[in-house]
Amino acid sequence: MDDKEILHRYLRLRRAELLAKLDGLDDYDVRRPLTPTGTNLLGLVKHVASVEAGYFGEVFGRPHGQPLPWLADDAEPDADLWASPDETRDQIVALHHAAATHSDATIEALPLDAAGQVPWWPEERRVVTLQQILVHMCVETAQHLGHADILRELIDGTAGKGPGDPNLTPRSAEEWAAHRARLEAAARAADPVSRRTPPQ
Structure with missing residues (x-):
C-alpha cells in the first residue's frame, strides 16, 4: 500500500464511522443540539460532506456539482452545521455519499x-x-468524529464503535457509574475550591 492508499483508507474509515453515529437514532436525536454552541450529529455529517466536496472539488478544478x-455568501452563519426541518436525514446522508464518491474520483x-488552490484560505498558503488536502480531510473528519462520539454517548450511552470496541474497557453500566464517580472524586480532591462545593 503506497502513501496515497494509506491516507485514502484512513479517510474512508473515518467517513464510515461518522455516518455510523446516526444508526438507530430517530430524527430528533440526530438533530438535537447537545452543546451550548448547538453541536448535533446530523449537522456534523452535513458539515463534513460539504467541506469534503469543496476540498476535493473546487480546490482541484473538479467541481462537484x-x-x-x-x-453561499448570503447564507446565515453556521447553516452547514445543522439541518432545517425540510432537510431530511436521507438527503444529508446522500450528500455525504455523493461528496465521498466525487472525492474518491479526484483522489x-x-x-x-498534484497542485490545487484553496480560495477560502489566506493567499500566502x-x-x-x-x-496536503488528504491529510487535512483525514484530520477534519476525525475531529468531527470525536465530537460525534461524545454526542452519541450523551444521547444513549453508546461509546466508541459500540459493544466489543477493543479501545473501550469492558464494564457494566454499574461499573461505568462507579468509574465515573471515582474520577469525579479525584477531580474534586485535586481542587480545594471544588472540595468545598457540593456537586451539581
Missing part, C-alpha cells in the same frame, strides 16, 4: 503532488497539494 446553499485521478 452539488448545490450547497448553506455555504484516484491525481498524484499526491492557498497553493496546496493533494497530499
Whole structure:
C-alpha cells in the first residue's frame, strides 16, 4: 500500500464511522443540539460532506456539482452545521455519499503532488497539494468524529464503535457509574475550591 492508499483508507474509515453515529437514532436525536454552541450529529455529517466536496472539488478544478446553499455568501452563519426541518436525514446522508464518491474520483485521478488552490484560505498558503488536502480531510473528519462520539454517548450511552470496541474497557453500566464517580472524586480532591462545593 503506497502513501496515497494509506491516507485514502484512513479517510474512508473515518467517513464510515461518522455516518455510523446516526444508526438507530430517530430524527430528533440526530438533530438535537447537545452543546451550548448547538453541536448535533446530523449537522456534523452535513458539515463534513460539504467541506469534503469543496476540498476535493473546487480546490482541484473538479467541481462537484452539488448545490450547497448553506455555504453561499448570503447564507446565515453556521447553516452547514445543522439541518432545517425540510432537510431530511436521507438527503444529508446522500450528500455525504455523493461528496465521498466525487472525492474518491479526484483522489484516484491525481498524484499526491498534484497542485490545487484553496480560495477560502489566506493567499500566502492557498497553493496546496493533494497530499496536503488528504491529510487535512483525514484530520477534519476525525475531529468531527470525536465530537460525534461524545454526542452519541450523551444521547444513549453508546461509546466508541459500540459493544466489543477493543479501545473501550469492558464494564457494566454499574461499573461505568462507579468509574465515573471515582474520577469525579479525584477531580474534586485535586481542587480545594471544588472540595468545598457540593456537586451539581
